[in-house]
Amino acid sequence: MIAFAQIGSKSFGALGIVMLICSAPLIGGRATGHELPQHAPADTCTDIPLKNISEIDLGTIGSTIDDAIKQGKNWIPCDANQESDPRGDTPAQKLQRGFDYYSWLTFIALNSPRAGFLGTGTPVWEGYKQLPDVMLPDGSRPYDWSDPNQSFVPAPCANKKGMIIHMEMEETYNEPFKTGPLFDQNGNYAFFVIFMNRQMFGYIRENDLYNREGQEAFQAKQNEVDFPEGNITEGTLGAIMIKASWKLMKEGVDFGANVTPKYHIIDGLLYRPSQKGENACRQVKLGLIGFHVGHKTFSRQQWIWTTFEHHENVPTQEDVDKHTTAGPYSFYDPKREPSDRPVNQVPEGPWDPDERGWVPFPKKPFFTSQIVRSGPSSTELFKDDDVAVLNTLFHDWSRIKGTVWENYDLITTQWPSGFPCSFKKHPGTLPDPTCTPFPTFLANSTLETFSQPLHDGGVPLATSSCISCHNNATTNPTHHDPRSIAMRSDFTYILEKACSTDPKENELREVCKHD
Amino acid sequence: MTEISRRALISGATATAATAAFGAALISPTSLIAKRLPDDSVSSDQNLTNFANLSAALTGVDSSILTPNVDPFGLNAEIHRRANAANADKLQTILSKFTDGKTIEQILAEEGRDESAKFLMRSIILAWYLGAWYEPGVLKTNAYKPRTYNSTRRYSKEVLIPPKEIISPDAYTNALVWRVAQAHPMGYSNLQFGYWEKDPPPIEEFIRPLKQDDPKPAPATTDPTKGVPK
Numbered sequence: 001m002i003a004f005a006q007i008g009s010k011s012f013g014a015l016g017i018v019m020l021i022c023s024a025p026l027i028g029g030r031a032t033g034h035e036l037p038q039h040a041p042a043d044t045c046t047d048i049p050l051k052n053i054s055e056i057d058l059g060t061i062g063s064t065i066d067d068a069i070k071q072g073k074n075w076i077p078c079d080a081n082q083e084s085d086p087r088g089d090t091p092a093q094k095l096q097r098g099f100d101y102y103s104w105l106t107f108i109a110l111n112s113p114r115a116g117f118l119g120t121g122t123p124v125w126e127g128y129k130q131l132p133d134v135m136l137p138d139g140s141r142p143y144d145w146s147d148p149n150q151s152f153v154p155a156p157c158a159n160k161k162g163m164i165i166h167m168e169m170e171e172t173y174n175e176p177f178k179t180g181p182l183f184d185q186n187g188n189y190a191f192f193v194i195f196m197n198r199q200m201f202g203y204i205r206e207n208d209l210y211n212r213e214g215q216e217a218f219q220a221k222q223n224e225v226d227f228p229e230g231n232i233t234e235g236t237l238g239a240i241m242i243k244a245s246w247k248l249m250k251e252g253v254d255f256g257a258n259v260t261p262k263y264h265i266i267d268g269l270l271y272r273p274s275q276k277g278e279n280a281c282r283q284v285k286l287g288l289i290g291f292h293v294g295h296k297t298f299s300r301q302q303w304i305w306t307t308f309e310h311h312e313n314v315p316t317q318e319d320v321d322k323h324t325t326a327g328p329y330s331f332y333d334p335k336r337e338p339s340d341r342p343v344n345q346v347p348e349g350p351w352d353p354d355e356r357g358w359v360p361f362p363k364k365p366f367f368t369s370q371i372v373r374s375g376p377s378s379t380e381l382f383k384d385d386d387v388a389v390l391n392t393l394f395h396d397w398s399r400i401k402g403t404v405w406e407n408y409d410l411i412t413t414q415w416p417s418g419f420p421c422s423f424k425k426h427p428g429t430l431p432d433p434t435c436t437p438f439p440t441f442l443a444n445s446t447l448e449t450f451s452q453p454l455h456d457g458g459v460p461l462a463t464s465s466c467i468s469c470h471n472n473a474t475t476n477p478t479h480h481d482p483r484s485i486a487m488r489s490d491f492t493y494i495l496e497k498a499c500s501t502d503p504k505e506n507e508l509r510e511v512c513k514h515d
Numbered sequence: 516m517t518e519i520s521r522r523a524l525i526s527g528a529t530a531t532a533a534t535a536a537f538g539a540a541l542i543s544p545t546s547l548i549a550k551r552l553p554d555d556s557v558s559s560d561q562n563l564t565n566f567a568n569l570s571a572a573l574t575g576v577d578s579s580i581l582t583p584n585v586d587p588f589g590l591n592a593e594i595h596r597r598a599n600a601a602n603a604d605k606l607q608t609i610l611s612k613f614t615d616g617k618t619i620e621q622i623l624a625e626e627g628r629d630e631s632a633k634f635l636m637r638s639i640i641l642a643w644y645l646g647a648w649y650e651p652g653v654l655k656t657n658a659y660k661p662r663t664y665n666s667t668r669r670y671s672k673e674v675l676i677p678p679k680e681i682i683s684p685d686a687y688t689n690a691l692v693w694r695v696a697q698a699h700p701m702g703y704s705n706l707q708f709g710y711w712e713k714d715p716p717p718i719e720e721f722i723r724p725l726k727q728d729d730p731k732p733a734p735a736t737t738d739p740t741k742g743v744p745k
Contacts, residue, residue: 092585417585420727428707431694431721440587440685460688460703474708488707 045078045237052083053097058397076109077102078230079297080304097386099413103306104394119403125242128195132166137512139211139501145198154271156281162267165191179450180346184330187365188248199228200239212500216477216484225490230297238296245290245446248360262407263287274354289313290446301427302416302435303491305466307444311409314445316373331371341370373445375453387412414442414466428488437467478505565610566595572619574643576691576722588685594642601651605631646686647678694721
């Protein structure tokens with residue numbers, strides 16, 4: 001997962017930002033739009049040990065979670081555990097199980113409400129800070145975590161409820177490395193949003209890393225970016241960032257009377273500053289289709305990278321080859337002939353929805369994607385299909401069975417495998433700061449659609465690998481001091497999105513222009 | 516153990532074969548990239564461990580670097596398969612002697628005039644260093660070819676030794692030549708942003724196992740959201 005990456009300084013549409021500045025100033029510096037869910041500032045985490053994946057006791061997991069909820073504790077895992085009684089062939093296989101188990105617990109915890117289990121309230125992560133609420137266009141300090149208001153609410157979205165989908169930002173609809181947009185079978189764009197948890201946000205805010213001047217000053221003091229880490233021994237959660245992908249939900253099909261929803265559905269606000277009236281901030285329903293999590297931990301200084309997908313997203317290439325596709329799929333049409341459209345292609349440009357004149361649910365879609373999951377299957381990667389074992393186990397859990405959450409599959413988890421490499425603080429000084437990611441490549445078909453691994457591998461630094469890509473992430477200092485150069489940003493591209501407090505510095509970055 | 520310094524390598528003072536072969540690897544077409552070989556029963560765990568230890572002695576790089584605990588690339592097995600395919604009997608002889616405690620020099624001395632051990636070892640060294648497989652026989656032929664060129668022509672296409680194949684893209688990017696040079700292959704680097712303006716990490720960190728940090732590192736700051744001084 002190249003994930004969180006390439007959001008772009010490079011990537012904000014000029015027209016969009018001009019319109020944003022003209023029509024959507026901050027409301028008196030104190031936006032009152034979408035209220036974030038209130039939640040306790042819990043720094044805690046919960047360790048749920050693993051004997052081995054053949055003997056997972058869901059009852060024990062459930063009671064541990066219930067205890068944590070009663071105590072008001074956060075029950076996101078602090079770090080990945082390894083099997084205490086491992087069964088497996090290779091070291092990689094044994095270790096991988098621990099990470100995939102961690103991923104499932106993390107997915108459940110993040111998608112549960114603060115004081116409840118899946119499906120009983122707003123997921124914890126939806127209360128995290130969204131990227132545009134942290135890296136503000138004028139480089140100003142974002143509101144404190146405890147402030148229920150968002151720092152940045154465009155005027156057309158004020159007094160409306162829902163997650164704001166910032167279509168003026170190219171990274172909302174264009175995938176990492178500007179590889180292209182993804183279209184569902186209704187001809188609608190897939191949308192991508194980035195969030196960070198309190199620990200990550202707090203580090204950015206307290207160290208003034210939310211603007212370019214702050215980053216420069218931070219660097220001048222010989223600091224280096226080092227986000228808080230999850231630690232089982234100390235019971236600390238550490239920094240978590242999330243990238244989620246969404247598709248537009250259709251009334252009568254995906255939600256509404258007599259419809260059993262298959263997706264986690266939320267209210268969304270499709271913000272398009274180029275549009276007029278209600279269309280500038282259109283109320284929509286969004287269904288969750290992809291979910292990346294990056295979590296920095298004590299034992300994995302390169303972070304642990306988890307990815308989940310809705311299982312109606314796409315078939316695998318193997319399904320297609322064997323004619324065993326079982327749609328419907330959001331991003332693949334089984335009836336379409338391969339000669340009609342090769343798989344995993346993007347449309348010709350322009351990709352900007354405004355330039356294309358795109359409207360939600362267009363009568364004549366200008367493109368629908370034909371996507372398959374490529375790359376080796378988890379069976380090929382790990383010999384035993386332990387990922388499928390875990391998916392089945394959790395899907396069949398009585399607490400999940402019959403809910404929308406049984407439709408989400410873990411793809412797998414990427415982690416730094418080098419020991420003691422992955423434990424070493426400040427990995428930038430190592431010969432290989434990535435500490436040998438395993439598996440070498442990992443992609444979510446909705447978030448790194450066009451850089452998925454090939455069946456027999458991939459191309460280093462071109463095929464999607466969360467750790468290898470994020471190893472190249474840096475800060476974004478100003479040009480005030482010609483000696484200032486970007487510095488390593490601890491595996492996150494979020495800091496690159498910072499704007500300057502100096503309008504001149506922002507001239508080349510449309511999204512940063514301000515009055 | 517072979518000791519190769521960064522300076523020596525960069526200045527081209529390493530083995531002529533390696534230098535020439537390295538050049539060949541760089542100009543090799545994609546068609547040279549090998550398909551993954553099928554498993555072979557000779558590659559038992561013990562055989563592979565012995566081969567890794569032999570490789571460590573031949574290359575001067577710690578066996579834990581060559582065969583990490585979690586090994587996504589499996590280069591040890593890949594190179595072992597090729598060495599075994601090239602000359603199974605000789606490889607077994609070398610491995611037996613090596614596991615009996617003999618040094619590389621002693622093995623070569625015992626093999627005497629039969630140079631197949633020497634060139635098989637050379638192929639193994641080149642495979643680790645360059646990520647390409649050179650047939651021992653080709654190396655031998657080239658070694659005894661009269662040198663009709665002078666040093667200014669040593670990178671000429673005519674004098675490069677062609678590899679049989681590039682083992683894999685992973686073998687190329689993980690080739691030891693980059694490690695001992697404290698550098699990286701063209702177009703692929705995991706070194707941190709801005710590495711070019713600093714000295715590289717020490718050579719020991721490239722070719723020896725990393726040392727573990729103190730078991731309980733002191734908290735860098737009382738406030739986990741604060742910056743951490745270097």
